[in-house]
Structures are given as C-alpha cells and as structure tokens.
Amino acid sequence: MASSFVVCRLRMWGRGSLVRCLQKVDTFPRRSIGTNVVAAQAEATRKDESDEKEKDGQKSLYAVQTERQEQAERSVLISCHSRTNENKFLKYLSRHGDIKTHFFYESYGMYAVVEFANRESVASLLEEAAIPSVSHESMVPFKSRLLSVSDLSSVDSANQKSGQKCRPQTSTPINELIQRLSREESIDRQITSLTEAYQLTEENSRLRFLVCSLLKDIAAAYFPECTIKPFGSSVNGFGKLGCDLDMFLDLDGITGRNVKMPKSGLFLEYQMKRANSERAVTQSILSVIGECVDQFGPGCVGVQKILNARCPLVRFAHQPSGFQCDLTANNRVAMKSTELLYLYGEVDPRVRCLVFTVRCWARAHGITSSIPGAWITNFSLTVMVLFFLQRRSPPIIPTLDHLRDLAGPADKSVIEGNDCTFVSDFSKIQLHSNTETLEQLLCEFFEFYATFAFSRMSVNIRKGKEQNKPEVAPLHIQNPFETSLNVSKNVNATQLDRFVALCQESAWILQQSGTNMPRDHRGGDTPAPWGLATILLPLQVAGVKSRKKKRREPASERIKSLLESLKNKNQQKMN
Numbered sequence: 001m002a003s004s005f006v007v008c009r010l011r012m013w014g015r016g017s018l019v020r021c022l023q024k025v026d027t028f029p030r031r032s033i034g035t036n037v038v039a040a041q042a043e044a045t046r047k048d049e050s051d052e053k054e055k056d057g058q059k060s061l062y063a064v065q066t067e068r069q070e071q072a073e074r075s076v077l078i079s080c081h082s083r084t085n086e087n088k089f090l091k092y093l094s095r096h097g098d099i100k101t102h103f104f105y106e107s108y109g110m111y112a113v114v115e116f117a118n119r120e121s122v123a124s125l126l127e128e129a130a131i132p133s134v135s136h137e138s139m140v141p142f143k144s145r146l147l148s149v150s151d152l153s154s155v156d157s158a159n160q161k162s163g164q165k166c167r168p169q170t171s172t173p174i175n176e177l178i179q180r181l182s183r184e185e186s187i188d189r190q191i192t193s194l195t196e197a198y199q200l201t202e203e204n205s206r207l208r209f210l211v212c213s214l215l216k217d218i219a220a221a222y223f224p225e226c227t228i229k230p231f232g233s234s235v236n237g238f239g240k241l242g243c244d245l246d247m248f249l250d251l252d253g254i255t256g257r258n259v260k261m262p263k264s265g266l267f268l269e270y271q272m273k274r275a276n277s278e279r280a281v282t283q284s285i286l287s288v289i290g291e292c293v294d295q296f297g298p299g300c301v302g303v304q305k306i307l308n309a310r311c312p313l314v315r316f317a318h319q320p321s322g323f324q325c326d327l328t329a330n331n332r333v334a335m336k337s338t339e340l341l342y343l344y345g346e347v348d349p350r351v352r353c354l355v356f357t358v359r360c361w362a363r364a365h366g367i368t369s370s371i372p373g374a375w376i377t378n379f380s381l382t383v384m385v386l387f388f389l390q391r392r393s394p395p396i397i398p399t400l401d402h403l404r405d406l407a408g409p410a411d412k413s414v415i416e417g418n419d420c421t422f423v424s425d426f427s428k429i430q431l432h433s434n435t436e437t438l439e440q441l442l443c444e445f446f447e448f449y450a451t452f453a454f455s456r457m458s459v460n461i462r463k464g465k466e467q468n469k470p471e472v473a474p475l476h477i478q479n480p481f482e483t484s485l486n487v488s489k490n491v492n493a494t495q496l497d498r499f500v501a502l503c504q505e506s507a508w509i510l511q512q513s514g515t516n517m518p519r520d521h522r523g524g525d526t527p528a529p530w531g532l533a534t535i536l537l538p539l540q541v542a543g544v545k546s547r548k549k550k551r552r553e554p555a556s557e558r559i560k561s562l563l564e565s566l567k568n569k570n571q572q573k574m575n
Ligand code: CTP
Pocket: 231, 232, 233, 234, 236, 239, 240, 243, 244, 246, 333, 334, 335, 337, 338, 377, 378, 379, 479, 486, 487
C-alpha cells in the first residue's frame, strides 16, 4: 500500500498532557512516533525493546501490562474504617516495609489500595494477618490480599476528621457533565473536557490490575504459573470509569504453545485430562475456576458460569472494587483486538476523544446499554468511529491491511487460522497530515452515519472502505480478525434506525450551534446547555421509521420568521 502516514510522538498521557497534545492538533507535526512494541510473540525480544523505549518515555501496551501486573503483585486491598486516620494507618502498615503509593476509595465501604516497594512486605503482612474466628459462622480458610483492619488504634474518634482523601471510582453523572461542558468556550474544549471526565484514572487502572492479580491468586491453586490480564476497554485506552473488567486467564506460559519438542525430551503429565476440543478444555478450566471464585473468592458475588456462549466466560461482581467482571480463557483474538484499538488510540489524540464522545452520546440516548440485547455495543461503536476516521480525506488513521503490510517477522500472529498480524513498531507508521478539528470530526461523524448505506454496505476497518454486505443483518461490521464474523450481529433494525435518526438530529443541532459559546451564555452560574451539551440531552427524534425529520422551531421563533416574511413580501410589493 502506497499511502504514507505521519504520526506525532505520543506517550501514555496524564490528564493534563491530553489537553496540551490536543491543542497542537492543528499544527500536526510530520514526524515519527518511535518504536512501540506490542507483538504477542517473541516476548523476550519485546521486553528488551520496550525497556529500550521506556527510556525514551514511551510505553507499549505490553510494557504497560507488565509494569502494572508487577505493581499489582506488590499491592494489597484493605477494607478500613471510614474514620481511618491516614497517617496512623500508613505508620501501622509500614512496619512491614516501605509503602510506594496508596489511595482510599469508597465502594460499599471504605477501602485502601496500598502498594509496597517490595513483595516481601506483602508476605510479611499476610503472615501477621489471621483468618477471623466468627462464632456463629464457618469460614473457608483462604488467605488472600484482600484484608481488613480491626486495629482501632488507626481509627479516629467519632468527632475527629480522618484526613484521608477518597479517589472517585465512578464517572461524573451526566447532568453534572452537561453543566461542566456548558461552561466550556468551544466545542473542541467540550470534547476534551468530556474525555478528561470519563477516562479511567490512574487509581482506577491500578485497581483493575489489582483485581486481576487477586483473581490470579485463586486460579493459581490449579495453575500456579497462570496470569490473568485485563483486556477490552480496561486497557485499550477507551475505558470509561465504571466500565466492566474483562479478564483473560492466560495459560500460554505453561501450555508450551508453539513448542515442538522440549530440549529435555520430558513432557509433564498434565493436570488436564485429554479433551475433544480446545473449546471443551476452555469450558473445563473456566468451570473449575468459576467454582473456586464462587466458593472461595473473597468479595466475589453473583458468580455465573456462562460456558455455552460463543466465548465461554465466568461473570461475577467484585464487591470491594465495584467492578462487574467477565473472566474468559483462550480468548487470544480479543487480546489482539485490544492491542489494535490501543494502537489506533495512540497514533492520533483525536481518536480517543472522538470515541469517548460518541460512546458517551450513545449511552445518553440508550443506543448502548449495560444489559445485553439488540443494542449496538461499545466495541461496535468504536470500530465505527475508526472506520469513519479511515474514510476522511486525507485519512486520519491507516487501514488494518496497511498495518499488516508494515509488520515485521516477529509480528506474525495467526490465531485459530485467523491472521492477526499487524505492525508493532509504531515508527513504521506514517500518518497523513489531516488538520480537521474535533468539532468538525464530530459533526462529520454524525453526517457520515446519518447517510450511510447500511442496507447494502458493511463497515470494514481492514480495507478502510465500505464492502458489500455478505449477510442480511441490518448492521454489518466485519470483525477485524475473525473476518467471517459480524461484530454487530445482535443489532436489530429498530436499534439501527434509532442510531441513524439520532445521528441526523445531532448533526443538525451541531450545525446550528456556533463553534464558540454563545455570548448571552457567558457569566451565568448555571449556563444554558450549548454545543456538545445539547446533544447529550434527550433529543426529539421523529418516529424511528422516518429518516427525514423536520425540526419544529419554538413558537416565538415561528412568529418572528412569519412577521419577517410578511415584511419582506410587503417590501417586494412596494418595489
Ligand atoms: N471483542 C471482540 N469481538 C467482539 C466483541 C468483543 O474481539 N464481537 C473484544 C474487543 O477487544 C473488546 C473486548 O472483547 O474490546 C471486550 O468486549 P466488551 O466488554 O464487549 O467491549 P469493551 O471494548 O470492553 O467495551 P465496554 O466498555 O462496553 O465493556
């Protein structure tokens, strides 16, 4: 593929740097992003390369995952008192070693995440901790890194202020967000402000990895060398506070996948009995782990084993963190799509902002839902945004085929017959210099899908072009790696029609709204919603069947324009 792309040098942003980076969008530099390794294979090479890049201030998804996993293993989750005195609490714990970081949060009670400098401190703390003996209840004697402190010496008396500052783990309520956005001066600022308010915080990311690590301790009873990694929106850069925690039980380290004959000639007689298919093995593994989580998992409630789904999973709520968790195994294609989404989010800062805004807009109008059904999913919506960005002129992000063509030998990845190869070295990706603003892009996104030929065409990020639909489903979005699958197979015509009608209405409203905050909105305590804030409010869309909607003006406006037209007619007559 001949197209060339130029990327600006990006890093994993903190909240402040997001704004700074976006302010530079209009003068997008033509330079390369540097190496960023995310290949699934050649892990040793990958580690060296990502260490190398980290020195340069960049982090690949692989490097982020490794660092966060290691952090999580040095951390404990402690249920504490709402009046726990921070200083006394830290002094009490630091008897076991230096504390690197900590924070408090509330979720059905007060909790603290404490990261020690060394793993030995966690072992020392656990050694001291005892399983409570409750007279009227029997307890499963399972030691975990979810602890509770009953030592009242770290708790202040009722009338004293505790001094601990809680970090919020849920996103800003929509009404508050609308007010916040209405105070912004431009639609571009509204979009970055929304992204800042909704993206996962540093603490929330840490908590997600810690929950995976706690789960790993349970799974390790069966598979001592397993790892549990988060995937999906928890790590792909598009996660909103409160999103579910998708986890992947990775046994690749012990299955000897890709190993033909060990040097020693020895094979372990495996705990697993032989099974008919890989799916059957996955189901067995998840069944026993699900049972363990249900019986022994501290804080894990409402465990459901959904083993007959296309992708078998164990679903449960982790009460201490407040996360809804989905544990899967052998789901390596989803890991690849997570890496791909992460890559797209990293190559241009506008990608994440647009995805967040569209996701938030869709949720506000009930286009997406946390309940499974015929709705469009966040994953489908994200792919739709990516496709739209590939269709800009010049394109903002490259096609997946282009990323595959740029791949080196170490990037080659074929999973269950699906080609999941794409470049891991970001320095090879050259971006076109497209200077469209976020406001333009948002408006164009709505226009694009308001008029998209959904009845004939399929959304395809591999080719970056509409393709003829291979099936009759109302919405066809090709799965990027399992290309025979439609990621939006669940979506019915009613839901698609609602999406299209809302795109029409939102495009119309944004076109009417000026780029900057209206003059008469300035200065008030609670400014009237304008721009992006308006399209997050309930919209009056016509019956879902009618694609062309005529907007009714307020009565005062109608009378004003009637008087205007009468005046004009009279003037014409007089001339
Ligand atoms: N996935 C996939 N194919 C699908 C659905 C999901 O490959 N048909 C992968 C994607 O990598 C997705 C991840 O599984 O990101 C998790 O799916 P899901 O939880 O549905 O989406 P998220 O992106 O995590 O979004 P949300 O915030 O709604 O959880």
